[in-house]
Every structure is written in C-alpha cells, then in structure tokens.
Amino acid sequence: MDRKDRQIIRALQRNGRMTNQDLAESVNLSPSPCLRRLRNLEASGAIRGFTVDADPVAYGLPITAFVQVRLERHNEETVRQFEQRVTCLDEVQECHMLTGGTDYLLRVVVAGLDAYEDFIRNRIHPIGGIGSIDTSFVYGTVKKTGVYPMIG
Amino acid sequence: MDRKDRQIIRALQRNGRMTNQDLAESVNLSPSPCLRRLRNLEASGAIRGFTVDADPVAYGLPITAFVQVRLERHNEETVRQFEQRVTCLDEVQECHMLTGGTDYLLRVVVAGLDAYEDFIRNRIHPIGGIGSIDTSFVYGTVKKTGVYPMIG
DNA sequence: ACCTTTTTGGCATAATATGCCGAAATCCTA
DNA sequence: TAGGATTTCGGCATATTATGCCAAAAAGGT
Numbered sequence: 380m381d382r383k384d385r386q387i388i389r390a391l392q393r394n395g396r397m398t399n400q401d402l403a404e405s406v407n408l409s410p411s412p413c414l415r416r417l418r419n420l421e422a423s424g425a426i427r428g429f430t431v432d433a434d435p436v437a438y439g440l441p442i443t444a445f446v447q448v449r450l451e452r453h454n455e456e457t458v459r460q461f462e463q464r465v466t467c468l469d470e471v472q473e474c475h476m477l478t479g480g481t482d483y484l485l486r487v488v489v490a491g492l493d494a495y496e497d498f499i500r501n502r503i504h505p506i507g508g509i510g511s512i513d514t515s516f517v518y519g520t521v522k523k524t525g526v527y528p529m530i531g
Numbered sequence: 532m533d534r535k536d537r538q539i540i541r542a543l544q545r546n547g548r549m550t551n552q553d554l555a556e557s558v559n560l561s562p563s564p565c566l567r568r569l570r571n572l573e574a575s576g577a578i579r580g581f582t583v584d585a586d587p588v589a590y591g592l593p594i595t596a597f598v599q600v601r602l603e604r605h606n607e608e609t610v611r612q613f614e615q616r617v618t619c620l621d622e623v624q625e626c627h628m629l630t631g632g633t634d635y636l637l638r639v640v641v642a643g644l645d646a647y648e649d650f651i652r653n654r655i656h657p658i659g660g661i662g663s664i665d666t667s668f669v670y671g672t673v674k675k676t677g678v679y680p681m682i683g
Numbered sequence: 684a685c686c687t688t689t690t691t692g693g694c695a696t697a698a699t700a701t702g703c704c705g706a707a708a709t710c711c712t713a
Numbered sequence: 714t715a716g717g718a719t720t721t722c723g724g725c726a727t728a729t730t731a732t733g734c735c736a737a738a739a740a741g742g743t
Contacts, residue, residue, distance in 0.1 A: 380589060388585045395547050395581035398730060409692050414731070416690095425589035429547035430582055430677040433540045437532060437577035439682045445629065445636060462673045469680035476671035477597065484597060484667070488679060515636070519628035521614045525582040527640060528621035530591045550699060561723045566700070568721095 380425060382531050383408065387416055388426065392526040395429045432525070440488040442495055443517040447481040448503075449510040457508035464506045470498050481513070532577060534683050535560065539568055540578065544678040547581045584677070592640040594647055595669040599633040600655075601662040609660035616658045622650050633665070 386406040390397065397405075403413035420426040435443060450457055465474050465485070473486040489495045499512065538558040542549065549557075555565035572578040587595060602609055617626050617637070625638040641647045651664065 380591070385590060388583060388590060391583035392585065393582075395583045400730070410731080411693075411733090412691050420585075423589070425586050427584040427586055430545075430584055431540060431543035431547045432579040432582055432677075433544065433572075433679065434577050434579060435679065437575070438537060438540060438679055439532070440679060443627075445627075466674045469678075471674060472677070472679075473675050474673040475595075475597075475669045476673065477667040478670060479665070479667040481667070483673070490682065513631070515629040515631040515633070517627045518630060521626040521628065521635070522618045522623060523625050525584075525624070526621075527585065527587065527590055527592060527624075530642065551701095552699070562700080563702090563724075564722050 384416060384420060384425070385527075385530060387413070387420065389526055389529070391417075391426075391429075392524075395431075432523075435488050440490055442489045442491060444487045444489070444495060445515045445517070446485040446487055446503075447511075447513040447515075448483040448485060449480075449512075450482050451508050451510040453482075461506055461508060468498075468502055470502070536568060536572060536577070537679075537682060539565070539572065541678055541681070543569075543578075543581075544676075547583075587640050592642055594641045594643060596639045596641070596647060597667045597669065598637040598639055598655075599663075599665040599667075600635040600637065601632075601664075602634050603660050603662040605634075613658055613660060617655075620650075620654055622654070 383406055387402065390402055390405045399414045399417070400410050402417070403410045406413060408416075417426070435441070448461075450461060461483075462474075465471055465483075470487050470489055471485050472488055473484075475484045476482065477484050487495070487498065489498055495514075499514075503509065503512065535558055539554065542554055542557045551566045551569070552562050554569070555562045558565060560568075569578070587593070600613075602613060613635075614626075617623055617635075622639050622641055623637050624640055625636075627636045628634065629636050639647070639650065641650055647666075651666075655661065655664065
C-alpha cells in the first residue's frame with residue numbers, strides 16, 4: 380500500500396465505476412499497471428468491494444435510525460446470539476461494537492414509523508438478553524462521503 | 532421506481548462494478564433497457580454515485596469513532612457555522628442531524644489516537660458554539676452492508 | 684557498479700458499452 | 714373490451730474498454 384494505491388482508492392471512492400483508463404490517467408499510470416494494482420488491492424482485501432450509493436427515500440425507505448443497544452449480560456451466549464441474529468436482519472445496514480455506555484450501534488432503514496415499531500417489537504426484542512434500546516432518527520444529513528482523507 | 536429498478540439497485544449494491552450484461556441477466560432484461568434504466572436512475576438522483584468499499588485499516592486509518600455533538604445554542608448562526616465547517620473536514624465521513632439528546636452524530640476516521648486528539652482540539656473545538664462532545668470508538672464491526680431490504 | 688527483483692508500458696485480442704431502430708407490451712379512454 | 718397512444722423492450726452495428734503477454738525500464742540489495 381503505497382502512495383499510488385491510496386490515490387487509486389481515493390479516485391474510486393469518488394467514482395467507483397470510472398473506467399480503468401480514466402483511473403490510470405488520474406493517478407499518472409498507463410492502464411496496464413493501474414489495472415494490476417486494482418486487482419492486487421482486491422485480492423489483498425484492501426478493496427472489499429464496489430457499491431452504489433442509492434437514495435433510500437427514492438428507493439422507498441424514508442426512515443433511517445441509529446439504534447444504541449445495551450445487553451443485559453455479557454456472557455458469550457448472549458453476545459453470540461445477538462450478533463448472529465442481528466446479522467440476518469435486512470433492515471440493519473451496520474452494526475458496530477462501541478466503547479462507552481452502549482454495547483452496539485446499529486444503523487437501520489425502514490419504510491415508515493410503523494415498520495420501525497414492527498422492527499423493534501418483532502425483530503429485535505425477540506432476540507432476548509437486551510437491556511436497553513435508545514433510538515435516534517435521522518432528520519437530515521449534513522455530510523456523507525466515502526472518500527478517505529489524504530495520507531502521505 | 533418499480534420492482535425492476537429496485538432489483539437493479541440491489542444488484543449494484545452487492546457489486547457496483549458488475550458489467551451491464553451481468554446486471555441485465557440478474558434482473559431478467561436484455562442489456563439495452565437495463566442500461567437505460569441505470570442511466571435514468573442516475574439522472575433522477577435515485578442513484579447518487581458509485582463508490583469502493585476500502586478497508587480503512589489497510590489504507591492507514593485504524594481508528595473509527597462515532598462522535599455525538601451538542602451545540603450550546605441553536606440560533607441560525609451557530610448551526611450554520613458548525614455545519615459549514617464540519618463539511619470541510621476530511622476526517623468526517625458522515626454527519627447526521629438526530630432526534631433525541633444529541634444534535635449531530637459524526638463518523639470520523641483517523642490514523643491513531645493522537646490524530647484523534649488533534650482532530651478534536653484543533654478542528655472541532657475551534658469551530659465554537661459546541662456544548663458537549665461524546666466520543667465512542669469502534670472496536671469491532673458485526674455487520675456492514677450497503678444492500679437495502681427487499682420491498683414489494 | 685552489477686545483478687536480481689519488481690514494476691511499468693505497449694500491443695493484439697476479447698469483452699463490453701452505446702445509440703438507433705422496429706417490435707412488443709402496457710396504459711388510458713370510450 | 715376494443716382501439717389507439719405511450720412506454721418499454723430486444724437486437725444490431727459501432728465505438729470504447731478490459732485483459733493477458735512480452736520486452737524494457739526502474740528499484741533494491743550486495
């Protein structure tokens with residue numbers, strides 16, 4: 380992972396579907412070595428994959444919520460059960476383990492407030508072992524970028 | 532935005548760089564109308580862009596933090612100033628406005644704990660008008676997907 | 684300075700995207 | 714439900730792009 384690899388990543392974070400020729404030009408390489416670097420970044424896991432940034436409202440998911448979850452107990456079985464079940468829920472876009480007061484932070488997308496109530500009651504609570512849930516709804520996004528800061 | 536458009540979005544969320552021919556096959560269309568739908572989704576804003584999912588650790592950003600920010604006052608000038616300044620900070624990958632106890636939730640990536648301290652002291656605090664900052668570091672990610680749940 | 688290893692650039696071929704056309708399907712109205 | 718208008722589709726020709734291979738240049742070590 381040298382300076383050129385980071386340039387390639389940043390260029391693709393700005394436009395993940397740009398052609399290899401444009402990518403090569405933007406990092407001052409000819410197409411051949413540029414494509415080889417890209418494939419190496421994929422093979423090494425530095426590039427996990429490519430995605431599309433779709434407007435959730437246009438898609439039909441107008442509600443985004445951040446959900447802070449605390450477990451009742453932290454024995455292995457409770458933790459394992461929670462993580463395994465949460466991974467299977469399509470509404471959960473992310474689930475992170477956090478330092479501080481809460482154990483997990485989830486980002487959840489749903490079609491409406493009624494769908495959110497259904498999600499909490501019939502998807503989350505049945506998992507069991509949950510101590511507390513604290514929901515914050517997103518009512519505006521000031522910034523959203525996938526471009527990492529420059530290094531070196 | 533019909534069923535096929537949502538299929539296209541979900542397919543591209545799984546692999547944003549798949550060829551139009553593979554995409555067409557996965558949604559049971561021939562390449563021509565599939566590409567036309569894709570271009571329409573881009574033009575309408577339903578598709579905002581394409582990105583690469585890069586491993587921040589491999590890139591050189593091992594620390595990810597969620598930062599909850601409350602402002603001292605909520606007059607227009609304080610809010611405008613905060614949002615304008617935060618948008619310019621490369622370490623800030625996301626900034627959302629939230630219901631509940633905190634005004635803003637930021638996702639921040641940095642090269643280390645010292646870089647985080649520098650970020651808070653020399654980038655965030657100088658903005659002014661900030662009431663409180665509550666940082667939670669990510670020490671594990673249970674799930675991270677860009678694929679929306681199926682609708683219809 | 685020499686040799687080894689790695690990375691690069693160019694080229695030929697295969698795969699893909701793009702734009703345009705007529706045909707099929709869908710939708711609206713009577 | 715029949716008719717006509719509108720939308721969406723599939724196929725084809727052309728232009729653009731990706732891929733794999735080889736020799737040359739650059740980088741690194743002794």
